[in-house]
Amino acid sequence: MTPVTATVRPAEAADLPKVLALWDDARSEAASIPDTEDALQTLTAHTPDALLVAELDGDVVGAVIAAWDGWRGNIYRLAVKRECRRLGIGLQLVNAGERHLSEKGVRRVTALVVTEELGAAALWKAAGYEQDSAVVRFVRNL
Numbered sequence: 001m002t003p004v005t006a007t008v009r010p011a012e013a014a015d016l017p018k019v020l021a022l023w024d025d026a027r028s029e030a031a032s033i034p035d036t037e038d039a040l041q042t043l044t045a046h047t048p049d050a051l052l053v054a055e056l057d058g059d060v061v062g063a064v065i066a067a068w069d070g071w072r073g074n075i076y077r078l079a080v081k082r083e084c085r086r087l088g089i090g091l092q093l094v095n096a097g098e099r100h101l102s103e104k105g106v107r108r109v110t111a112l113v114v115t116e117e118l119g120a121a122a123l124w125k126a127a128g129y130e131q132d133s134a135v136v137r138f139v140r141n142l
């Protein structure tokens with residue numbers, strides 16, 4: 001399909017329900033913590049440009065979290081509306097997230113990708129990321 005150019009910008013309060021609806025539809029079976037408006041308000045209060053949305057014709061069609069923890073960059077919850085996929089919007093969100101992180105001094109970025117989600121892995125490879133087979137993730141919910 002012909003790529004489109006979305007407007008990628010930091011999310012505003014009015015975008016949060018749309019982002020949650022988008023994530024609900026794209027939610028991975030591996031996700032273990034519910035996504036809530038409270039959590040997004042906490043995120044945007046902490047770092048106003050961490051949650052980015054892609055807007056097309058006035059509609060929020062994609063979102064991503066690009067977060068700097070003071071040491072490294074982490075990208076979470078990349079999702080694009082089903083009817084807008086394969087138009088280049090996922091890559092535009094990743095590129096914008098990287099720009100924001102780079103401006104803060106980030107030199108290395110991690111993206112968590114579920115092994116079975118082959119489309120997601122293909123997107124990260126297309127964005128220039130390599131799978132790090134030397135590292136496994138240890139996790140615990142608090």
Ligand SMILES: CC(C)(COP(=O)(O)OP(=O)(O)OC[C@H]1O[C@@H](n2cnc3c(N)ncnc32)[C@H](O)[C@@H]1OP(=O)(O)O)[C@@H](O)C(=O)NCCC(=O)NCCS
Nearest residue numbers: 026078079080085086087088089090091119120122123126
């Ligand atoms: C993964 C996702 C964000 C990709 O968004 P997108 O806007 O469709 O991606 P893009 O159009 O920017 O794709 C860029 C390139 O990535 C690769 N790619 C993206 N999706 C792909 C898929 N489903 N299968 C194979 N390759 C894919 C292709 O190389 C593509 O370029 P091409 O279309 O010219 O072949 C989207 O499919 C999505 O929201 N999926 C559900 C949630 C999810 O899995 N998120 C990722 C969490 S890590």
